[in-house]
Amino acid sequence: MSPRRSRTLLSPLRHLVRTEDPSAALTEALPVIDDAMAVRIIDLAVRIGETMLTTGAPASEVTLTIVRVAGAYGLSPVHIDVTYNSITAAHHRSGATRPITLMRVVRQSAPDHDKLRHLQALVVDIRQGLDIDTARERYRAIRRAAFRYPxxxxxxxxxxxxxxxxxxxxxxxxxxxxxxxxxxxxxxxxxxxxxxxxxxxxxxxxxxxxxxxxxxxxxxxxxxxxxxxxxxxxxxxxxxxxxxxxxxxxxxxxxxxxxxxxxxxxxxxxxxxxxxxxxxxxxxxxxxxxxxxxxxxxxxxxxxxxxxxxxxxxxxxxxxxxxxxxxxxxxxxxxxxxxxxxxxxxxxxxxxxxxxxxxxxxxxxxxxxxxxxxxxxxxxxxxxxxxxxxxxxxxxxxxxxxxxxxxxxxxxxxxxxxxxxxxxxxxxxxxxxxxxxxxxxxxxxxxxxxxxxxxxxxxxxxxxxx
Structure with missing residues (x-):
């Protein structure tokens, strides 16, 4: 096996945490993201993270998901703070006078693994180029979906x-x-x-x-x-x-x-x-x-x-x-x-x-x-x-x-x-x-x-x- 191929296959073993996929497509919604678009991006990312947390996902996975969704639409860096009953996300653009900060209160958790699966599929599609308007509509449909069984x-x-x-x-x-x-x-x-x-x-x-x-x-x-x-x-x-x-x-x-x-x-x-x-x-x-x-x-x-x-x-x-x-x-x-x-x-x-x-x-x-x-x-x-x-x-x-x-x-x-x-x-x-x-x-x-x-x-x- 060539050294280059060996490095390619063994590089993930150097990390015991999730690593970003370099092959993932970036979704640049706009060449320059204004404050209104930044708020929409952060709002979508935090809402997805909130629903994931209430349906049973660990806090580390929620944090990584919010960062990935925001990054897919060109918003970086985004700082995330996840507690038991709230999620706070902040983006401070270089040279801006104030950061854009959004907080959502997390309601009582109710495990729903089918809804969590659909949320993860939505995040995959976002990273592959799904536009923000379609992503918001799909998220609303997932969040409003009733529990799978009576x-x-x-x-x-x-x-x-x-x-x-x-x-x-x-x-x-x-x-x-x-x-x-x-x-x-x-x-x-x-x-x-x-x-x-x-x-x-x-x-x-x-x-x-x-x-x-x-x-x-x-x-x-x-x-x-x-x-x-x-x-x-x-x-x-x-x-x-x-x-x-x-x-x-x-x-x-x-x-x-x-x-x-x-x-x-x-x-x-x-x-x-x-x-x-x-x-x-x-x-x-x-x-x-x-x-x-x-x-x-x-x-x-x-x-x-x-x-x-x-x-x-x-x-x-x-x-x-x-x-x-x-x-x-x-x-x-x-x-x-x-x-x-x-x-x-x-x-x-x-x-x-x-x-x-x-x-x-x-x-x-x-x-x-x-x-x-x-x-x-x-x-x-x-x-x-x-x-x-x-x-x-x-x-x-x-x-x-x-x-x-x-x-x-x-x-x-x-x-x-x-x-x-x-x-x-x-x-x-x-x-x-x-x-x-x-x-x-x-x-x-x-x-x-x-x-x-x-x-x-x-x-x-x-x-x-x-």
Whole structure:
């Protein structure tokens, strides 16, 4: 291989962050951009960035997108400041008496990965020469588009997620059915509270309360004489619901923003994550106390819930990934890719566990495998990397450990010696969550230069064929 060709293929590996594509076409809207045109350019770029941030994109990707859109229309340099609830962009022309500054407030985030995919496609077209008027019209159409699925389908997807978790634990058909019903009731409760504009923190409490009460009452089915009711495991039902309640949390996004240096955005997302997780904890604790008073209390399992056979684990992981993708509004391409990556991530987890690594380390390795292949595949499949990465790692969320720790703490009211083990179990679950975030973030960073290298190889081959 010639030295020149070697430099061409290996140059992307010198950067662990996104690099600009030198082959991208620049869109010079006007030879000289006046203030009015500059405001239109910045407004379009910031609006695209705002919608990307609310639909689940990390702050670093939002910043890069705004800079790229403004640069495509000849506006450079543009300085961007992204916080958790606002985006500020400023352009100071050389010799001008004052800069052009625009700020937009970012509303509450609502993951919508199909809308994010269309926004990324719009940015690609802008960099290839799309005029600003057409770009503004396309952006308005994307922003106003309704969520891909109706509420009934979203609730069904949430129930499917809980079913997938129950399958991973090798639950009986009766437990799987109850887990799906409990999750559907919790999702319906949260949907009704959202329509009433109740803060999401209280929705988390209500949803966790409902699913825990259903799980606590499930053993009463044995009074009906059904044989299957004798094998009901309430812990599996609640663990399935906990994964559902934590499905929409931006653990990976918060970790990636912190690593990228977006401190305010990372702190905002971490605080939101903490409050919403606390809502789940409070809802479960309240339901456990009510169940105890009603005489249907649950005993804390002495050991971690065992997983089912490997085929059941893989089936459950695929069901979870599909459910998460549908819950976040993804299309068929993202759903299929998420299902494949969930298999890769879970196989990585199993392989790491087989070597003797603990759950936290194995979870990090599984998250790394899923996100690394996800960031490489996302570019070729034209799907958002955050969409498929989130769905791939969610099966490893330690819902069972969270519930076991909470149940042990509740039992500590009668036996104080259980307080330490309960908090220890919760701490172990938190370590697994951090390991998932770190593994996914590391996979994204190492996957970016590999993706750029593969892109360089593909472009080189295309030029040779010509």
């Amino acid at each position: 509420p009934v389908a979203v609730i069904a997807a949430q129930a499917l997620l809980a079913v997938g978790v129950a399958v991973m634990f090798g639950a009986t058909p009766a437990v799987v059915a109850i887990a799906g019903v409990a999750a559907a009731l919790a999702a319906l409760t949260q949907f009704a509270l959202a329509r009433a504009r109740v803060p999401f923190f209280f929705s988390q409490i209500a949803g966790a309360f409902v699913l825990t009460m259903v799980a606590a009452a499930a053993p009463l089915l044995a009074l009906t004489g059904l044989v299957a009711a004798d094998a009901v495991r309430p812990s599996v039902i609640v663990a399935s619901g906990i994964v559902l309640m934590l499905a929409g949390l931006t653990v990976v996004g918060a970790a990636q923003d912190a690593i990228d240096g977006f401190a305010l955005t990372a702190l905002g997302r971490i605080l939101e994550l903490t409050m919403q997780t606390l809502g789940v904890v409070l809802g479960i604790l309240a339901a456990l106390q009510v169940a105890l008073v009603a005489g249907i209390g649950m005993a804390a399992p002495s050991e971690a819930l065992p997983l089912g056979t490997v085929p059941l684990q893989l089936t459950g992981a695929v069901l979870i990934a599909i459910a998460v993708a549908l819950y976040n509004g993804a299309g068929l391409r993202i759903v299929a890719t998420s299902a494949v990556l969930s298999l890769v991530a879970w196989l990585g987890f199993l392989a790491a566990s087989a070597t003797g690594l603990d759950a936290a380390a194995a979870s990090g390795i599984g998250a790394f495998a899923g996100s690394f292949l996800g960031i490489v595949a996302a570019h070729r499949l034209h799907v958002p990397s955050v969409a498929i990465t989130t769905a791939a790692i969610l099966p490893m969320v330690p819902g069972a450990a969270v519930f076991r720790g909470l149940l042990t703490i509740v039992d500590a009211s009668e036996s104080p010696d259980l307080l330490g083990p309960g908090f220890g179990t919760l701490a172990s679950a938190a370590v697994i969550g951090v390991s998932l975030a770190v593994g996914a973030s590391l996979g994204i960073y190492l996957g970016q230069p590999v993706r750029a290298t593969l892109g360089g190889v593909i472009r080189s081959r295309a030029r040779v064929r010509r």
